[in-house]
Amino acid sequence: MTAKLIHQARWNEPVVMEMGVAGRRGVVFPQPETDAAALIPAGMRRRTKPALPEMTEHDVLRHYLHLSQQVLGMMGVSLFGTCTMKYNPRLSEALGLRPQMAEIHPLQPAASIQGLLEIVHNFDLILRELSGMDQFVFQAAGGADAAYTHTCVTRGYFAAKGELEQRNEIITSIQAHPCNPATAATAGFKVVTLMLEENGYPSIDALKAALSPRTAALMINNPDDMGVYNPQIREWTALVKQAGGLAFYDHANFNGVMGRIRARELGFDACMFMLHKTFGGPKGGGGPAVGAYGCSAELAPFLPKPLVVKNSDGSYGLDDDRPQSVGKVREFLGNLHIVMRAYAWARAMGADGIKEAADLAVLANNYMEKKLLAIPGVARSNPEAKTWRMEMTRYGLGPLKEETGLGVVEVGNRMTDYGIDAPWLSHEPWVVPEPFTPEAGELWSKEDIDLWCEVLAKVCDEARQDPELVRTAPHNAPIGRVDSEAPEDPARWATTWRAYQRKHAATRARAAE
């Protein structure tokens, strides 16, 4: 493979609000049998029609096809770290559109959705086996929502013990995904943050200093996004337990450890898996997703309800009679169409396949690390660590920026000109200058990884030879580099076309002259 320039589709597609002609129709409906006009209560009739486009079905189709073609992502090579880019089996997409999945109403009688409940229950069993937890629930609509679920369960658990007012602190680390502190804060807890120390993770002494009778929970990931595994994690969970708190495992980075460890055996009381990443569900630009939340039998009474259960007669049902339940974090049972996809993925992989995926993810990361560190201008987080990394590593283009003034944003933009979508950088706060975090996982081939590294090397070289070329990138994208200042300016931001028309009327009038 050699780095070659590509060109993304460029359709010059107007905003849909500018399209269409009065009178055209994209969809029509049968005429009602009775006159509806009299059925609208006085004063509640809409007076002005919404200013929506009037387009034919064909024109709507073409418009959105054009838009779809202007998305690079996995059409090229996207090693988007922390998101675990996987193949999303299209068989599952086809299954998801079948009426036995798509046309199911969540309030249908249990007897009419036995297959779906069986899938949910059996997938629950698979996750229990992988984690050692006693019960999973799928109501949370994403990883962050599962973290929120944990904060809700924590409230319920301590309320039942009469300790809710006393235990008002949740401990997390500066490297934990922002959803951990953010959901803890939303749930009303005080947040205590542990900082990273020399070996790449917070010290056990910092944890000890943070623990107290006020501690409700620890919310932590492991390994972190730098590929560093905390070897003291069992001591951590034991200390949290001693202090009377709950230990929650944000298993966002499960891909490198699956098939080797179990959250419960490490002493965690609860954990979370993201089915839209580790278990092959599609990203969809950010959901519909599922944060599968699992916990110990001790916490299970507090889970959101209902739970899918297997009855003694072998049938499946919904258990809504759970007096200690914290209620709901979202309506109904969750994104069960994504649970279905995750179940299909897990069945296609099996225990051996899942372990092999972890093997390949860790192999790919270390292979990539060797290649990336050979590129002048690339640094690595925790440079002193000598061990092999887990499934991802955080790098930085600090040296390149020092040398050329061009950092990871400019480099990422230029990489897209070669068909490589810009990498994930880092969650806030940045602890590595000019960070980027690629993750190859088990999906991407050696050739893909080689190409990715080659493109990065090429762009770093361009940054030295022709910095203006990189600074003004991308050049082969659907549009030129956007102005990201206007969206931060109250006078100019516009999240809707109506706001844009109002705020930019003068500008547009000038342009029209």
Next chain:
Amino acid sequence: MQRLGVIVNPIAGMGGRVGLKGTDGPAILARARELGAEPVSGARAARALAELRRLGPAVLAAPGSMGEQACAAAGLACEVVETGEATGAAATRAAARAMLGGGVDLLIFAGGDGTARDVLAEVGTQLPILGIPTGVKMHSAVFAQNPAAAGRVAAAFLEGRAATQEAEVMDLDEDALRQGRVSARLHGVARVPQERALMQAGKSGAAIPDEAALEALARRMVTEMQPGRLYLLGCGTTMRRIKRALGFAGTLMGVDVALDGRLLAADVTEAQILRLLDQAPATAILGVTGGQGFLLGRGNQQFSPAVLRRLGRENLVVVAGQQKLAALDPACLHVDTGEAALDAELAGYIAIRTAPDRSAMLRIAA
């Protein structure tokens, strides 16, 4: 067109290479020259200014080695300001004055803490300033990480891509330093361009969240203060937020004491604190100096060993923004009370308050 002022302290940094802890004053400079020190500041300034070439800003420079030459080396045309017969610090101040009068939008200077102090003394917060780090001592928060970064931040500011924020200008007492004692003090606050950190998701501008969090925290802390208890409020901008939340302007560079929601004593000395401690229980609230992460012994020597022993570690409350803490490398704090034994007693983990209901655990290094 945007106007840029350029001042280079040509001798800044010369002391460092030859083991002197600064280059302040003609005697030290002569000693540095004797030891074979070479000027480094001009070349580093030119490196920074090269980043601005593509913008072609209107430049007002100090004469000769004080800016004009660096501009030429960087390929920037400039107009030269008059500084008369002045040399050294006086020349820096004269140039800064001229630039303030000349209507520049940003004053970029090459030097160290001493240069920063001189510039600050003239322009205060009337004009944004930015330091190209070329000195020996750089405890002030007005310096970019390196010369190229300084040039880029300046470019971003001139292009309207950077806001400004307050930054503390610190300087060590060089006499004390050469005698083996570290003693620093806060000389004031400057306005410094801050390139908005780029966020992943949209690569859109990110705000600096510490500001709002610390404002809210200051208000919260005021509501938490107990009647009859003394609150010793340390130096710096973070402490000033609490002072303002209490309703008084406060001493930026000194320790103020509050009691029952009012200012009891401003800019107190160690002796005054000790006398007050006889009268009521007390809590000391401290900020963290950026970059180095010092809690004690940098600009707040009023918190002497005697005061600290009277207070006890449990009555020290530390406040700092999370971004500031995250930028510490390594993530630990330092104390330098002048007594090694007390420093050792203070060592260990401490919860730093970062916002209302938020804290971070950091180690005070032994």
Next chain:
Amino acid sequence: MTIAHPWMANSVPAIKQAMLREIGAPSIEALFEQIPAEHRTAHDFALPPALRSEPELRRHMLSLLRKNTSCEENLSFLGAGIWQHHVPAICDEIAGRSEFLTSVWGTAMSDHGRNQAWFEFASQLGELVACDFVGLPVYSWGCAAGNAVRLASRLNGRRRVLVPEWMDPERLAVIRQYCEPEGMPNRIAVELVAQRAADGLIDLDDLRTKLNDGVTAVYFENPGFLGIIETQGAEIARLAHAAGAEVIVGVDPISLGVLAPPPDYGADIVVGTTQTLGAHMSAGGGAGGFIASRDEERYAREYPTLNISITTTRNPGEHGFALSLSHQSSYGMREQGKDWTGNSVYLTAIANAVYMSLMGPEGFAELGELVLARSHDAARRLDAIPGVSVRWKSGFFREFVVDFSATGRSVAQVNAALLKRGIFGGKDLSADIPALGQCALFAVTEVHAPEDIARLATTLEEILR
């Protein structure tokens, strides 16, 4: 294993060996050196056998899915939070495009098409709800309402919210969760405002009693949980505003081709569902919610959503689309952010955009009228059945309450009998709102033809005979 897995490119043994050689590692196992031995699980993972081949997997999955029977094979009158509306075929075509399906976060340029589609989602929804500021979707209507109440509380610092007594219990449970339970210092107390038995509308006297300067917001819905169109919106808003409270209105935008958008009667913040705009029910997986308001800075700066703004590019005259106000989210500010932001239902938003483009102003008007007509036709027909009565005979949209109390049968009995005949009856309300007796909530939409309504009626007559 000798056969490489189709989803794992490097599972070819020779490639693994080549990669190990390249990095100088003795084995794959050696790469896991960071995990201490005592952390590793002692026994094998007992998972069901792998179904590696697509034919096997498909056969297995179909064997499970075929145990379900859907609203397509049956005649369904279920609503109450998820509704069966027609999903135009091209919504599936576009939402299924691999480019959209697999997208994550590249740049505003590399993701241009997707970002534009998101902007078009917000723009079109903004037209329907008559709001200038629309965020990208949140998980569901209930979550949107919960977020909106918290947003209001951040704006005015107050800690009580008033909601209608007969709210959807699912949605109410979510709102309660977001408002925090008793025992939390920052809890927002959720208080119920009575609804009048006579017409199902909010009891303004009760509202007046409960409104004071501690109320952060008044929340009500149009149509409400029981299908009722709340006609006193302007008066509710006037009372709430006089008390300094925000007015949050929940809507199903599919009704807004015929019904007035909430800002017309004083709403400050509009929330609602996105599921009805081209998303399948998917057992609840179609759920999605939105938050919208006036484009005022004080509101915008409290949004917990991701937001996409139109902007310019370095090419003159060209539009681009970039994130707006992302620093105030938890991605930008961690625990200092506005609630939290994560994955949501962003792919559904693209289906929603396609749907709204297809519908246009006339489509929404026509659909609204059709739903009004058919649901009222159905209500009239059921009301004519001896012993069966429709609780509120007019003034509703899509859903209406059917009272079986006089039949001597419970809703559970009626629904069980309907189920045997291939009909999913309305949601049983007897446990949620005991005061109503044996009532069920029936939903009738454009998918119900006159013959479906006739079949429901005759089947009920037969069951109740």
